[in-house]
Amino acid sequence: MSHPLLKELILHFQMPWYVLIPPILVLILAMFRVSILLNLGIGIVLGTLFAVTLQGDSWLSVLRSLWLGYDFQVNGQVLLHGGGIWPMFNEVLLIVAAGALNGVMEESGMLHTILDSLLQRIRSKSGLIGVTVLLSISMSLLACNQSLSVIVPGRTLRSTFEKLGVPLRYLVRSLADSGVVVSPLIPWNLHGILCSTAMGIPTLVYFPYAFFLWGLPIITLLLAFRPRRCPSNDVGMSN
Template identity: 50%
Template sequence: MAYYVQGRSLAEIALLLWNGFSIRASDGSVLLQGGGIWNMFHVVLIILSAGALNGILEASGMMQRLIGGLLERIEREGSLLVATALTSITAGLIFCNQTLMVLIPGRMLQTKYEELRVKPKNLVRTLADSGVVVSALIPWNLHAILCSTAMGIATLTYWPYAYFLWMLPVLTIAMGLLRRTQSSPEVPGTY
């Protein structure tokens, strides 16, 4: 559309894609401003770095050494769900991005889910219901910084009113504890 309707050159369109777009009023104030590839490049670098770090930890055996003892003691689905939620929240306290709260614990626990024949959707759901939502409550996490900046108040100020953000992980852990105490019948062929 920019090429045919507005008569922009391909070089100009490429610059707009890379840097983004903005329209300014006659007084110089910004009316409309859009991202561009460069503005999202840091997120891509964080994901690539997290993947590389995870690959190094797995290939070197450090990940197994760090959590091997924990994983050996898990024998039921409920215990695995609780461990997943707590690991994801702990990763959020260590790392500054919710991407790492999903990527590293997810890869770390994937083999245990397969071993116990727990559906992969439970891994994804538990990571989303714990680490992803809690990230907005951790003041040094990028998600919390974004929320705090958007609302113009400190993270600790909105924390008590963010019921969903702290109740969902509590309910997820409670459901895992409930499943841990119940004995589930083993149904052959279900995965």
């Protein structure tokens, strides 16, 4: 037996094979790295045309769905709900506020001042990688932005890596394995907001199942402090 929701969709909507063209086209354009704004814009335009011409919706109802979201109701019961610009307005305001905070922290250089005293005490590669991981995750927590979790630690720690003779690939790898992947797990981080909004699931709900996101920083720290001999091209560094 087919799912009740599928039955209702078949009864209330025209569903020929070519209704799949908009989502398939969006995926194809994403594979070819087309600009996300252009990609989504094409998907919205095609979806609107299909709704008006194939499903018989009015332009006014389509515009209402774009702004307020779409509700599919049967006998007064909402079976599908989602989308819309207005329901995401709170998230947009949070993104704007986070962007303003990022600008203040970046331009004031406050983090550089705080970290100078800490960086002077680092003498080993393991300690440097550990500080990089923790700093990147801290930036994701404080700055609410995935980009700053890379930019600020990268700029701040690059000179220390070069001074201690640690190849910069360790810096890049540590940043990629920490703040970048942890961002979707932070409810107030821009990346976390986008993921949570897109899936309709709070970050704390999908957190336990995102093994890769919280497991990778742990593995990186364990490998960094694992006793082992450094490669010959890692000049003058010990664990």
